[in-house]
Amino acid sequence: MKTAFKLDAHPRRPRPLLSEPPAGYFDKLPTQIMARLPQADARETALGWGWLSFLSPALRTGLASVAVLGGFAASFYMSGSAPLVPATAATASLDAVPRTELVGYLLTSGARVENSDLAVLTAAHPAITKGFLHASEEELNDALDAQPSDESTYL
Amino acid sequence: MEDHEILLKFQDPASRNLAFNQLVRKYQSKVYWHVRKMVVDHDDADDLTQDVFVKVWKHLSTFRQDAQLFTWIYRIATNECLNFLSSKRRKFLLPLTDVGAELAAKIEADPAIAGDEIELKLQKAILRLPDKQRLVFNLRYYDEMPYEQMAEVTGTSVGALKASYHHAVKKVEEYVTRTTDD
Structure with a gap:
């Protein structure tokens, strides 16, 4: 018959027979633990948002969702309310463009400029064509003679 | 300090x-x-x-x-x-017993326990206990912690802790008795 094992009869040890931790382990452990602690600035940040830790996980998730949706709504609102540029600003900035460039643009861009438009312009500023139109008086007269009479009304 | x-x-x-x-x-x-x-x-x-x-x-x-x-x-x-x-x-x-077996294997491989047959069986018996019962056993048997303090640590009533420890001791004694040759 087996002898029943009784725990009270067994010599009591303060802990199980396990191998000791490496030599000097408890000397190094405090340093290792201190190195793992959150840094001061991180702690300050945590304190700033510390109130979040008092909320339940479900409430924190809800709060995060509201913040994200709010961000989207704000971005949509901001993108739709861009101020309109006053028309006068465009006119003012057009004045700064050299006249020759403007005429060059009108001649090459396919913009619809009638001969009458040019006639009005040259009537107001007789020397305007000197910068880009290098034709002799004879050539000009020949060109004018070739124009239909109704279109040379303003000349 | x-x-x-x-x-x-x-x-x-x-x-x-x-x-x-x-x-x-x-x-x-x-x-x-x-x-x-x-x-x-x-x-x-x-x-x-x-x-x-x-x-x-x-x-x-x-x-x-x-x-x-x-x-x-x-x-x-x-x-x-x-x-x-x-x-x-x-x-x-893993089921409960497999984690206990894994821990028992670690105990067995520990040179500190080598040669002490009864101590090895005792440790194996303790490791077969469910985690919370093993915790109660350790606090009472090794640390000799008063039940009132154990109640604070575990958040369990004193009565439940006493019953848990009693059952743990019985299980340990039975296991060591059963696995020990005459």
């Missing part, structure tokens, strides 16, 4: 690190061995001990002092151990 001195110095940002260093030095050995008894392996015990003190650091300012400081630290350590063991079980989809 007394606990109340440590807590007082911890409140002051200028002496907080020094106070916490004192706290670690005072309780590191107890925490380590409390954890080591539960997880057996030194490396696991080392990781968990560090985790415990990091948590103590994070929550010490909220410690209400209606319990002893060490009881509070023990409670954190206990929860860390139980979470570690249950996550290990979940991670590897």
Whole structure:
């Protein structure tokens, strides 16, 4: 018959027979633990948002969702309310463009400029064509003679 | 340094690190061995001990002092151990007995226990206990902690702890008796 094992009869040890931790382990452990602690600035940040830790996980998730949706709504609102540029600003900035460039643009861009438009312009500023139109008086007269009479009304 | 001195110095940002260093030095050995008894392996015990003190650091300012400081630290350590063991079980989809067998294998491989047949059987018997019952057994048998203090650590009633320990001792004695040759 087996002898029943009784725990009270067994010599009591303060802990199980396990191998000791490496030599000097408890000397190094405090340093290792201190190195793992959150840094001061991180702690300050945590304190700033510390109130979040008092909320339940479900409430924190809800709060995060509201913040994200709010961000989207704000971005949509901001993108739709861009101020309109006053028309006068465009006119003012057009004045700064050299006249020759403007005429060059009108001649090459396919913009619809009638001969009458040019006639009005040259009537107001007789020397305007000197910068880009290098034709002799004879050539000009020949060109004018070739124009239909109704279109040379303003000349 | 007394606990109340440590807590007082911890409140002051200028002496907080020094106070916490004192706290670690005072309780590191107890925490380590409390954890080591539960997880057996030194490396696991080392990781968990560090985790415990990091948590103590994070929550010490909220410690209400209606319990002893060490009881509070023990409670954190206990929860860390139980979470570690249950996550290990979940991670590897292991039943309770397999984790016990794994821990028993580690005990068996430990040179400190080599040659002591009864002690080895005793440890194997303890490792066969469910985690919470093993915790109760360790606190009572090895640490000789009063039941009232155990109740604070585990959050269980004194009556339930007494019953749990009684059953644990019976299981341990039966296992050692059954596995011992005449």
